[in-house]
Amino acid sequence: MPIINSLLDQDLYKFTMAQAVFHQFSKQRPMTRFKFKCRNKNELAKYVNDINAELDHLCTLNFKKNELDYLATLPFLSQDFIDFLEYFRLKREYIKCWVDENNELQIEATGPWIQVIFFEVFVLAIVQEVWTYNEHYDIDFHYARQQLNEKISHAKKYADLLRFNFADFGTRRRFSHEWQREVVETMANELPRNIFTGTSNVLFAMETGIKPIGTMAHEYLQAGQGLGPRLVHSQKFMLEKWVQEYRGDLGIALSDVVGFDAFLRDFDKYFAKLYDGCRHDSGDPIEWCERLIAHYESLGIDPMTKTAVFSDGLNFTNAFDIANRFRGRIKTSFGIGTNLTNDVGITPLQIVMKMVECNGSPVAKISDSKGKGMCEDDEYLKYLKKVFKIKE
Numbered sequence: 168m169p170i171i172n173s174l175l176d177q178d179l180y181k182f183t184m185a186q187a188v189f190h191q192f193s194k195q196r197p198m199t200r201f202k203f204k205c206r207n208k209n210e211l212a213k214y215v216n217d218i219n220a221e222l223d224h225l226c227t228l229n230f231k232k233n234e235l236d237y238l239a240t241l242p243f244l245s246q247d248f249i250d251f252l253e254y255f256r257l258k259r260e261y262i263k264c265w266v267d268e269n270n271e272l273q274i275e276a277t278g279p280w281i282q283v284i285f286f287e288v289f290v291l292a293i294v295q296e297v298w299t300y301n302e303h304y305d306i307d308f309h310y311a312r313q314q315l316n317e318k319i320s321h322a323k324k325y326a327d328l329l330r331f332n333f334a335d336f337g338t339r340r341r342f343s344h345e346w347q348r349e350v351v352e353t354m355a356n357e358l359p360r361n362i363f364t365g366t367s368n369v370l371f372a373m374e375t376g377i378k379p380i381g382t383m384a385h386e387y388l389q390a391g392q393g394l395g396p397r398l399v400h401s402q403k404f405m406l407e408k409w410v411q412e413y414r415g416d417l418g419i420a421l422s423d424v425v426g427f428d429a430f431l432r433d434f435d436k437y438f439a440k441l442y443d444g445c446r447h448d449s450g451d452p453i454e455w456c457e458r459l460i461a462h463y464e465s466l467g468i469d470p471m472t473k474t475a476v477f478s479d480g481l482n483f484t485n486a487f488d489i490a491n492r493f494r495g496r497i498k499t500s501f502g503i504g505t506n507l508t509n510d511v512g513i514t515p516l517q518i519v520m521k522m523v524e525c526n527g528s529p530v531a532k533i534s535d536s537k538g539k540g541m542c543e544d545d546e547y548l549k550y551l552k553k554v555f556k557i558k559e
Contacts, residue, residue, distance in 0.1 A: 169224040170296045170344060171289050174255075175234045175370035178288050178338050179381030182238070182369065186248045187387070187412045188281050196279055197394055200524035201287060201386075203274035203294070206517035206538060211272040214297050218274075219264050221293045226259040237373045243416040262286055274520065280390065287386075287520040291339040295509075295516055299342050303513050306342070311511040315350060318483050318507070319357045326362045329490040333501040334380045335366040336478055337508030340515050347508045351375060367502070380502070382417040382446075383409065385532050386522040388424040392551070393525030399554050402433045410441055418443035419476050425533045427455060429555040436466045444474030444498070450535025452477055452489055460497050470497040478502035479536070533557060 188197070205211060230238075230252050238249050261278035274294075276286040299306075325331050335354070341347040351371045354363045365378030372379035387409070391401035406420060420438070422430045422445045434445070439462070447455045456475050463470045475497050477489055486501045493499050509515040521541040522530055531542035531551050542548045551557075 170221050170293050171225050171228070173234065173370050174228050174230050174257075174285070175237070175373060176289075176292070176338070176344065177285065177369055178336075178367040179369050179372075179379040180367070180384050181285055181288060181381075182244065183381060183413075183417055184383055184387050185281060185284050186244060187409060188284065189248050189251060190245075191408045191412055192280070192394065195394065195526070196281075197390065197526050198278065199280040199283055199386075199390065199522055199526075201276040201283060201520050202523045202541075202543070203272070203290060203518070203520045204541065205272070206519070207514070209298065209516055211294065211298060211516075212266040212270050214294075214301060215264060215266050215272060217297045217301075218272075218293060221297065222262055222264060222290075223259065225289055225293070226257045226262070229254075229256050234370075234373070238369075241379065243413055257285060257289075258282060262290070276520075280525070284386070288339050290520050291518050292341060292344070294518055295340055296343050298516055299513070303342075303511075306511055306513070308346075308511065311342075311346070314510050315353060315507075319354060321483055321487070322358060322362055325487050325490075329487060329494055330499075331487065331490045331501075332362055332364050333486060333503050334364045334378075335368065335371075335507055336380075336502035336504040338368045338504075340505045340518065341508035342511050342513075342515070346511070347371065348374075350508055351377070364500070382419045383421050385421065385424050385448075388421060389522050389530040389532055390525045392530040393528040398551070402430065403438075406433070406438055406442075410438075415441075419446050419474065420444075421446050421448065422455070422459075423447070423449045423535050425531075425551065425555045426557050427458065427535055429557060431458070431462050434462070436468075439463060439466050439468055439473075444476060446476040446478055446502075448479045449539050450479075452479065452485075453492060455535075456489070456493055456497065456499075460493075463497075471495075474498040474500055476500045476502060478504070480505070482506040 261283050262276045264274045267273050276283040351366050355375045355377050365380040366372050367381050369379050388405050391405035395401035395404035420442045460470045481503045490499050523543045529544035529547040531548050534540040
């Protein structure tokens, strides 16, 4: 059976970002390019034919009526956007997968942003599952289920003490579709909703009746580098567009696209009051949250009215530590990915697919963690760092 069989088998923030593109940038019709990258060395090239076959199938799918009906129940999605999705189909000519002269797997998606925005999560789930199916077909799920049950027990133990809550963010690096479904269903059955708050995966949210969770990803703010009136104002431009689109819904801002220093300079009192909180995705989480609290306090905002969301390579141990550190100082929430959906006794692939070009111009992600940044153009990267006063 093919790996992807529903266009809802996707993270929510792809839908929320796509709606913002659909409404806020329809006249510009921005063209974009996304590039795949594997951060740990693995021999993926030999699976190029399998991956291409999965992409062929992916591009035959469309949204089913019950899926569109479900999307219509989400209050922040508009009917005109759902009408657009009724006729939506991913176009095969926009996605290319090949092996280069260095015997490295290459995948690129190039085309209108409203189209290629949906490829990323599907591609990562496909590559991961093709690899695990071929390399780890004989996995013993006894260990995986034991790990999952221990996490559920720990979550129950610490939830009341720490006001601890978390969501599944594991679609893109899951061991398999079926294992993520089992993980989500098990947690939904075993944990109350104030502890297990939901999943980023829209299909599993629909099937289990739990909350779909997500706001924006790096690509949204990156695109501002090619769409905004001035590069220095690109983050503020995109944050403002988000506010115009969602009018108070989905109010968690991502903070590390050009580094946290630059984000805090842009995240002034206007945005700090409008947004419900911020998401951490690189750099030291303790230092990040201490600085976020101090920033709110400097603006005269009570940090306990805001939420710090953590989503960078978390496991339950470090999530509990963070929750304990900031208990009573700021509300915390956690998105746990690989440690939930690929903790099966293997070392998962470290794969990403990031926007590298928008409107014919290079764009970059400058991470607060070494190795998580991505840019193809060294001269542009130097210029971006200069504009945002980022130290080498």
